Amino acid sequence: MSLQDVRIFDLPRILDPRGNLTFIEGNKHIPFDIKRVYYLYDVPGGAHRGGHGHKNLHQFMIAMSGSFDILLDDGRTKFKYHLNRSYYGLYIPPMMWREIDNFSSGSVCMVLASDFYDEADYYRDYESFQADASARGR
Numbered sequence: 001m002s003l004q005d006v007r008i009f010d011l012p013r014i015l016d017p018r019g020n021l022t023f024i025e026g027n028k029h030i031p032f033d034i035k036r037v038y039y040l041y042d043v044p045g046g047a048h049r050g051g052h053g054h055k056n057l058h059q060f061m062i063a064m065s066g067s068f069d070i071l072l073d074d075g076r077t078k079f080k081y082h083l084n085r086s087y088y089g090l091y092i093p094p095m096m097w098r099e100i101d102n103f104s105s106g107s108v109c110m111v112l113a114s115d116f117y118d119e120a121d122y123y124r125d126y127e128s129f130q131a132d133a134s135a136r137g138r
Helices: 126-135
Strands: 007-010 036-041 049-054 059-065 068-073 078-083 088-092 097-101 108-113
Touching (some): 059 078, 097 126
Antiparallel strands (some): 007 088, 036 108, 049 097, 059 108, 068 078
């Protein structure tokens, strides 16, 4: 996988004067089945999250409230995405190092994941990630 596989998805919206609704269906609106959902919130100003990569996990990140930046790195190239709308989501394929920062006050980052938590799937060390990314032909 490379940064070319990362995509911003425009999610379905049902507009209603009483309040809008957005929904997500696995393998329909995103390219995987959803097996886990988690969210980040109350992130202190100046703090960052992430700082890891995944060997096999697919993720989809949404700014449910507020905004934040996601820096993605495929081992060769880096690109920063700014998420600030609850009807846009960022698809992150496996073998992508990620760092999340610049959280606005009250922001909530929801993450949909293709599998259950598995510590063995994580790269916690950037050099190990970069070496494996290079070995895979990046």
